[in-house]
Amino acid sequence: MQTAEHPVLETRGLTIRFGGHVAVNEVSCSFHPGTLTAIVGPNGAGKTTYFNLVSGQLRPSAGRVLLFGEDVTDDPAPVRTRKGMGRAFQLTNLFPLLTVRENVRLAVQARARSGLNMVSMWGRQSELIEKAEHFLHRVGLAERSASLASTLPHGDQRKLEVAMLLALEPDIFMFDEPTAGMSVAEVPVILELIHDIKNQKDKTILLVEHKMDVVRSLSDRIIVLHQGALVADGNPAEVIASPIVQEAYLGVSASA
Amino acid sequence: MRAIDTLLSGDLPRSRLLALALGAILFALALAPFLFPGTRSLDVAAKVCIFIVLVASYDLLLGYTGIVSFAHTMFFGIGGYGIAIAMTRLDAGWSALAIGTAGALAVSLVLSLLVGLFSLRVKAIFFAMVTLAVASFFAILASQLSDLTGGEDGLTFKVPEFLRPGFRLLDEPVLGVVFGGKLITYYLVFTSALALFLGLLRAVNSPFGRVLLAIRENEFRAEALGYRTVVYRTLANCLSALVATLAGVLYALWLRYTGPNTTLDFAIMIDILLMVVIGGMGTMYGSILGTTLFIVAQNYLQDLMKMASGATRGIPLLPDLLHPDRWLLWLGVLFVVCVYYFPLGIVGRLRHGGARKG
Structure with a gap:
């Protein structure tokens, strides 16, 4: 899902280590307006940590975050919010x-x-x-x-x-499992809202989500994190079919 | 109705009993020279007015922003010393009063800004410790620099002629009340205190005030919404310090004296804390009830006990227990009972009808 436009948001070699553990490992990725990117991966893959690095709740050990081409790696969270980043949290906050x-x-x-x-x-x-x-x-x-x-x-x-x-x-919407813990009846309201934002065309949406049906119906692009590293990136059908995702995320052995 | 709503910044008492109590206190303070003639009772009334402002400005920090500071009496003292020094060094007129007040405000602003910027970024306990250290240092400084501050004796000074007790507005007393400098000073104190309180009430009910509440509730989320919390906390700290300074100016003006015991004493800091907690943190109106109750008890409990002790003469033990010398014991008991039964303060109790909030 590459467009000729400059990316709204970009991470370059973004890495964070907690002691010896590398939670996010050299993730380089760019995001364009009008696109909804789903970030998937097993529990502990580093999805929320990646979000925290992008929106400024955490400082990276290495790598940069660029917002509208400007380096915001050293900006604290409130400054990034003022520059157009918006985030909803996984644990209600x-x-x-x-x-x-x-x-x-x-x-x-x-x-x-x-x-x-x-x-x-x-x-x-x-x-x-x-x-x-x-x-x-x-x-x-x-x-x-x-x-x-x-x-x-x-x-x-x-x-x-x-x-x-x-x-x-905001210009960039970051949803971290927005429907987690919601009853089945409540989910469509939120999905419709995300759909509306998508239809505005000029907004960039990042969505961490576990439910594959939600991911399939909403996303234009899927990136897969596994043990902190970006292992797949592409359009939904391709990514879901790729062997590495079948193995890493869906738990199906590649040889099977 | 709308005028009252505007005056109170939309923060109505929301309890009939509370509205009644506040009305009664306002009435008593507004007409104190006529209702309670006598030097001592007027002293108490003026002290209540001034401490309401001092305690309300502390509530802005503690109740609304969740900042624990022990430097509030320092800013109170800066106000007092500011005008005392100006009045003793310069001609004791209005310009000296203005210069002293402006100088004190400037010193407080710089100090609160420095203390805030250096320590509000870090943990709350660290801020409390820094304020404690700075306030102790300031108290020592005030007693050591005796050439400037009068040391332990403090400074007695002359006020503008208009405010001196000897000054007479009318030759004859009206309704048994002398219309002189003392009365004028009282009303200067009263109206200033009222205006400052209403100003604080507006500040906590402004967009700024709601951000302070948000920071108290969930600082992490306030940051994520784009509020730079350090800026807000520092501003709250400065605003609170400036109002405390003005309260100090008023107190010195009323006493025509400033000394360590009337402003910088750590016991006053404890009193302020108690008044906020008893009245109800984060309510502003709590400072009115807490202060009035506390200062009236402090001044009249002894008299009340003397009467009670006399009345119970002949009954074993009781007269001894109620002996006026035990008044501090009973004041202590009163506070413990207050805090135990009204964890949200008197205002919290009145607003929530006694229901404890989980």
Whole structure:
């Protein structure tokens, strides 16, 4: 899935070692707008660690991260977010004692860069409040907006996580198993949302996902991580059929 | 209704009992010179006004941002020493007052910025230790540089003529109240304290204030949303320090004196902590209730016990237990009971109807 355009996001030889263990091993990869790339691999393959390196939660032992051609390896997470990266977390990561609306509001406000405003009344910024409501509506949480985030059931907390990512309106969307732990009935809402983002054409989407049916239906490209290294990269049908994936990820012996 | 909502920055008491208590305190403080004539009661009222501001500014740090600092009394002291030094060195007029206040604010700003930038990046306990060290150092400095600060004796100074006790606005007392410098100073203290409190209330209910709450709740997530938490924590630290400095200015102005015992004493730091916790952390209104209760108890518990001790004369043991000399013991018991039964403070208790939050 190579296009003539410059990559939005690129990693070059990205590596991180924890003691003697190499969690991510020289991963070089570039991502282009309008493309959804699924990152798959067995548990412990380094998918979430790779995400953490890309979005700045971790610093690499070696290698670079480039965002719109600019080296952001030394930028901390908030700076990368301001430059257009947005991330939803695998383990739900909210502000538990704030309301659902306030959680999304904080993302809307981060996007609007008005966090340093000490004089306006939080409760009267109707434009930002409406925006927050809009994103809550999109994930189907509008009627829960006054509840404390900690009181939501697990599936709704995942939806809130996604609403916060949408509210950041990033150029790069990073989803880390967005449907994990959701009931079967809830999954389509999230998938449809990801589909909508894809249809905007100018967004770059990275998706870590275990469910192969989800990966098949959404992705334009699949990359496979195995023991921290990138072992396959290509269009979905090819990658899923390749022997190395059959062996490494799906657990089928290549000789079988 | 909308005017009140604006004044309170949309953060209404949300409990009838709390609204009533706050209304009663506001009423009592606003009319203190008329309701409680007498030097001592006016002293208590002025101290309540000033400490509400001091405690509220500490709540901004502890309750809203989750920062534990032991340097709050240092900033309080900088305010007091700022005007005391200016008033003793220069002509004791309004310009000296302005210069002293501005100088104190500048010193506090630089100090809080330095302490914040050097230590807010790291673990909370480290920040607490650094503030403790800096505050101790400052207290030692204040007692050693006796040429400048008056050492252990502190500095007694003259205030602008308008505010001196001898000054008379009206020749005759009205309703038994002398309209003089003392009354003017009280209302200067009261209105400044009210304005500062409402300003703090606005700050915690602004977009900035919500980011502080977010940092307290989940710093990692706040960073991921794009908020540089170091910047926010440092700003909160500076804002809190500046307000504490102004409270120090007001206190010195009221006492016409600044010394280590009225500002820098570590016991005051402990008192501030207690007032925040008793009132309810992270509520702002808690500082009003906590401070009022604490200072009134501190000043009048002894009298109350003297009465109780007298009334129970003849009953064994009780008069001894209630002897005025035991007042500190009972104050301690009061705090333990408060903290045990109101883990969310008085305001938390009133708002949540006694239900403990899990």
